[in-house]
Amino acid sequence: MIEEVLDIARGGERFLVACHRRPDADSLGSALGLIKTLRAIGKEATLFMPEAIPDSLLFLMDGEQGLAAVPPGVRFDATWVMDIAAKALLPPGFPTAEVTGPVIIIDHHHAHDDVGDIVYRDTSAAATGEVVVQLIEGLGLASIPDGSATPIYAAIVSDTGGFRYATTKPATLRLGARLIEAGADPWQVAYQLFERWKPARLRLLSAIIATLEFAFDGRVAIMRVTREMLEICGANDDMVEGMVNYARSVEGAEIGALLWQWPVQDAQGKRLETKISLRSSGDTDVSVIAAALNGGGHRAAAATQLDISIEEAEKRLRAELAKHFG
Numbered sequence: 001m002i003e004e005v006l007d008i009a010r011g012g013e014r015f016l017v018a019c020h021r022r023p024d025a026d027s028l029g030s031a032l033g034l035i036k037t038l039r040a041i042g043k044e045a046t047l048f049m050p051e052a053i054p055d056s057l058l059f060l061m062d063g064e065q066g067l068a069a070v071p072p073g074v075r076f077d078a079t080w081v082m083d084i085a086a087k088a089l090l091p092p093g094f095p096t097a098e099v100t101g102p103v104i105i106i107d108h109h110h111a112h113d114d115v116g117d118i119v120y121r122d123t124s125a126a127a128t129g130e131v132v133v134q135l136i137e138g139l140g141l142a143s144i145p146d147g148s149a150t151p152i153y154a155a156i157v158s159d160t161g162g163f164r165y166a167t168t169k170p171a172t173l174r175l176g177a178r179l180i181e182a183g184a185d186p187w188q189v190a191y192q193l194f195e196r197w198k199p200a201r202l203r204l205l206s207a208i209i210a211t212l213e214f215a216f217d218g219r220v221a222i223m224r225v226t227r228e229m230l231e232i233c234g235a236n237d238d239m240v241e242g243m244v245n246y247a248r249s250v251e252g253a254e255i256g257a258l259l260w261q262w263p264v265q266d267a268q269g270k271r272l273e274t275k276i277s278l279r280s281s282g283d284t285d286v287s288v289i290a291a292a293l294n295g296g297g298h299r300a301a302a303a304t305q306l307d308i309s310i311e312e313a314e315k316r317l318r319a320e321l322a323k324h325f326g
């Protein structure tokens with residue numbers, strides 16, 4: 001319940017705010033929006049950021065310093081984690097319960113599994129950034145707190161694909177207008193999030209598009225990205241974000257899929273797993289397909305990660321798709 005969450009904000013003094021693993025614009029934007037909001041009501045708030053922030057999101061930081069690790073002895077009254085639907089998406093090195101205090105989840109996904117002690121999910125919200133505005137209002141703040149308009153606006157612009165997706169409601173656009181009135185710069189945000197491509201990323205796009213194949217009479221468009229392709233293009237994994245949309249954009253494709261070779265190093269050793277990103281152009285619920293492959297997401301955008309080779313993952317994916325299109 002939102003009241004329970006607001007009570008935590010009112011009652012505590014010192015908070016840690018975290019994003020999900022591999023932060024995106026909604027997770028980081030809503031984290032920064034919440035940090036400014038907590039400060040606006042006189043609280044201490046610190047960003048937990050153990051990973052490198054993608055270049056396209058650095059503009060959101062605006063002088064904010066993230067904490068890569070919590071110094072020994074530091075304790076928080078509570079820790080907020082933004083835009084997270086599964087335990088596996090907690091950031092690397094997430095502190096223990098005695099450091100974090102109660103863990104509060106602020107999100108808009110359908111949960112994949114239980115994460116957090118207190119959970120506020122509004123699955124009708126287009127972005128977690130929108131949920132942060134509910135907190136701002138719930139705390140009785142008269143206006144959007146200083147410095148929070150741009151990150152919250154970026155969160156919403158990113159998750160709605162620039163106010164294009166079906167999640168864009170009249171209220172979403174009204175909120176966009178309010179955030180611009182509060183100082184968000186729409187072109188600056190769009191340029192940083194959607195344009196400003198490095199040459200290596202454009203080369204990578206070309207390589208990924210060269211792998212495009214159609215299945216099930218063109219109803220599914222499948223693309224791949226391997227470590228070798230990334231290396232040849234001089235590209236990194238951050239540059240792959242959003243590429244799957246090109247598969248969906250093919251006329252007649254109901255689903256766009258991207259298989260992505262993903263290096264993992266853990267107790268079981270070093271190996272290549274496979275991420276699968278799925279996008280629906282409307283009629284098919286890709287979260288059902290992702291869930292059958294141990295993943296999750298939304299109706300229009302879902303993903304999973306499998307501990308198998310890219311070839312094996314493609315077989316599994318095609319077998320699952322055959323249940324819907326076979």
Ligand SMILES: [Mn+2]
Binds near residue numbers: 027083108159
């Ligand atoms: Mn989101």
